[in-house]
């Protein structure tokens with residue numbers, strides 16, 4: 176376990192806000208997770224589990240506690256026939272604090288017979304792997320199920336926390352189970368997909384059991400093949416525009432990556448936490464009422480949705496600079512930290528946007544990123 180002291184939270188989070196954290200512990204084995212919590216207990220300090228910091232906002236006063244980061248690397252493939260597992264330690268696990276993101280070493284080749292086999296394949300991924308490397312790995316193996324989740328910044332261990340989703344896929348669709356450390360009874364456990372109670376940007380990990388479990392690894396079930404059509408609107412439009420005939424996982428990954436690069440800030444270049452507000456989900460009668468007022472309601476398999484970005488745009492805020500935060504002119508849900516230095520600036524910007532949207536439409540926008548406190 177690596178122990179670091181007095182590290183600025185702004186250097187650990189993509190919104191680049193937040194004062195010093197007293198301790199930052201980087202755990203490299205499952206056993207070290209219990210040690211890390213023991214360390215915090217010894218100092219009588221609170222804990223916070225951090226990944227890549229792409230969905231976490233630091234506070235100006237910092238955190239007088241212990242931040243724990245999962246640095247466990249590796250992947251193993253469970254063969255469908257219970258044949259011996261194919262294991263690969265794909266990275267050294269020696270990443271530095273500021274590094275976080277490591278690329279895969281050369282991935283193991285699947286046994287030849289699996290090329291012809293269309294049964295699902297389970298991947299067990301250690302939580303310290305960078306999520307997009309996992310997607311690339313799966314696409315390289317022609318496995319479908321997470322290709323639309325390409326380029327979502329973050330670590331694999333954080334992916335189930337808010338049930339990451341994009342372009343018609345959610346991790347809930349393919350996640351089988353996760354291995355965790357339970358801080359309540361100090362034991363190592365496995366939680367199934369059903370245990371996690373997934374919904375839009377939610378699981379028990381950020382609701383009923385918030386801060387209880389440390390995610391050590393995640394297991395996904397992916398299939399050889401292609402995403403079922405029709406695909407998400409913007410992907411279909413791209414396919415039509417560029418006459419694309421290749422629907423393989425890697426092709427969809429490339430399309431999604433291009434769409435995202437044109438629309439969303441690269442966290443290494445522009446400070447943001449991605450979508451700062453959640454979309455609004457409505458029950459049937461509220462959806463009917465919203466439609467009667469002329470608001471665009473999307474009725475999908477995951478419910479009736481109003482795009483919060485549309486509300487922000489209609490409230491005249493798209494592209495505006497508010498307390499140092501730019502409301503992205505490409506995706507109004509995204510706030511880019513152009514010049515803000517304090518959490519207070521963010522609070523002011525957030526309140527102004529929420530207030531304007533509420534005054535015009537009567538909907539309360541809800542913040543997506545978590546606050547580190």
Ligand SMILES: Cc1cc2nc3c(=O)[nH]c(=O)nc-3n(C[C@H](O)[C@H](O)[C@H](O)COP(=O)(O)OP(=O)(O)OC[C@H]3O[C@@H](n4cnc5c(N)ncnc54)[C@H](O)[C@@H]3O)c2cc1C
Nearest residue numbers: 226227228229230231328329330332333339340390448449
């Ligand atoms: C440019 C940009 C685009 C984005 N696009 C999307 C998108 O399309 N879809 C989407 O869903 N999200 C998106 N996000 C949000 C973010 O990428 C995801 O929420 C991602 O899963 C965060 O991973 P992380 O490792 O950075 O988590 P962090 O921000 O470090 O942590 C997020 C939460 O997970 C908890 N956590 C982290 N690791 C663990 C662990 N090992 N065990 C237990 N709890 C843990 C933390 O305590 C915290 O509550 C975007 C963010 C950015 C900056």
